[in-house]
Structure formats: C-alpha cells, structure tokens
Amino acid sequence: MRKIILGALSISILILIWFSYSKHIANEFILPGPIKVIKTTIDLLFLSSTYKIILWSLFRLFISFVLSAVSGTLLGLMAGNFNILDELLKPLVSALRSLPIASIIIIIMILFGRNNSLYIITFLMIFPLVYEASKSGVQNIDQALKDNIALETHSTWILLFRVQLPLSLPFIRTSLFQSIGLGFKVIVMAEFITQAKIGIGRELFDGSISIQYDLVFAWTILLIILVIIFESILRKIKTVYEN
Secondary structure (H helix, E strand, O other): OOOOOHHHHHHHHHHHHHHHHHHHOOOOOOOOOOOOOOOOOHHHHHHHHHHHHHHHHHHHHHHHHHHHHHHHHHHHHHHHOOHHHHHHHHHHHHHHHHOHHHHHHHHHHHHHHHHHHHHHHEEEHHHHOOOHHHHHHHHOOHHHHHHHHHHOOOOOHHHHHHHHHHHHHHHHHHHHHHHHHHHHHHHHHHHHHHHHOOOOOOHHHHHHHHHOOOOOOOOHHHHHHHHHHHHHHHHHHHHHHHH
C-alpha cells in the first residue's frame, strides 16, 4: 500500500510540473499539456491500427529474442567448456557491449538495409547478455561435480544439455528476463532510426517530423504502460520459478 501511495504521489508531482511548465511555455506545438496528451492517448486506444503497430514491434522483438536466446545459450555453454571458442568470441561480445546502440544501428543499417537490420540489431543487443550468462553458469559449476560427470559419460552433447544446461538455468533465466526489457527499448529505437514502415518507433518518428508532439507523448505513455505490463508478467514468472 505504501508503495502504491508513493508511486501515485510521484506521478502526481511529475504531472503537476508538466502542467505548470506547459502553461508557462503556452505553446502546445512545443510542449502539449497533460490533458491534450491524455486525450490523444485515449484516441489511440480506440484505433485498431494502434494494436497492429504494437503487434508488429512485439513480433520483431519475439523473433530476435528467440534467435538470440537459442544461439546465446548454445554458444555460451560451449564457450564455458572450450576456451578457444571463448577467446574467439570475446572481442565480438566486448565490442557489442561497449559500442553505443545508435552506432551499431547505423552500421547494421548500412550493411544490411532497413528491413533486415531491425532483427539483426535487436539480436546483437540481446545475444551478449544470454551468452555471458550461459558461460558464467557453466563456469560456476563445482569442478569436482564436472569431473565426476565427465567420468560417467563420453558425450559432450549429453554433458551440455542434460547436466550443464539445467545447472546453468538460474543464470540464463535472469539474463532472459533482463534481455526482454532491453530488447523492447532497442527495437523501438531501431524502428525510429531506420524509419521502419510500421512500428512504435515509426510512430514516434512521424510525430516528431510532423511536429505532432502530443502523438509523441501519447506513444511514450503507451510504451511506459507496455513496459509496466511486461515487467509485472516477468516478475510473476520469476516468482513462480524461484518457488
């Protein structure tokens, strides 16, 4: 209850500051007021195209997430066992984690074009998280346990998938929860920069170009709502797994 009250108070203060500043500027083309933005948000909720746009962004996120989760888990498990693979992938993973997202988006867009780059960019942002988590999971398995298991089986694949994968799941699960939130932010940014034909990022781009800032604010509010829903679902899933 205390958290709800504090959260409501925080939001109320932000809206009050927003309302006061918009009145001070007195130009809705520059900063639309809360009332106009809320009205625009409600209007968007009654448009079928709004849900089509959201679904397109979620579809891109889903495809990129599945590909990065599968490849990141597999290569991470293998890198935890084979140092040569770890050393081979380390420069690439380090570069992906240190380079600014905007730089990666522009480079990938130049190399692969606008349409394919959306999936590649999101994949490249999520992959390092899952890869590092999978590798860490293997490396944190007790060495004595590894030696005992190695004596019982001669198959590397059985060792990877029947033993090391289940033991590494807590690390992998945490990275997957984190990567969904990151992936959602990246896909919207990529849609904005690449000017995708359809998507939340495209709507933000169109709103900024046409100086319809009420639309920009409205889509931002919808984004915040979507993130809150996602985080709530993920917290419940995480609680179920932990129990």
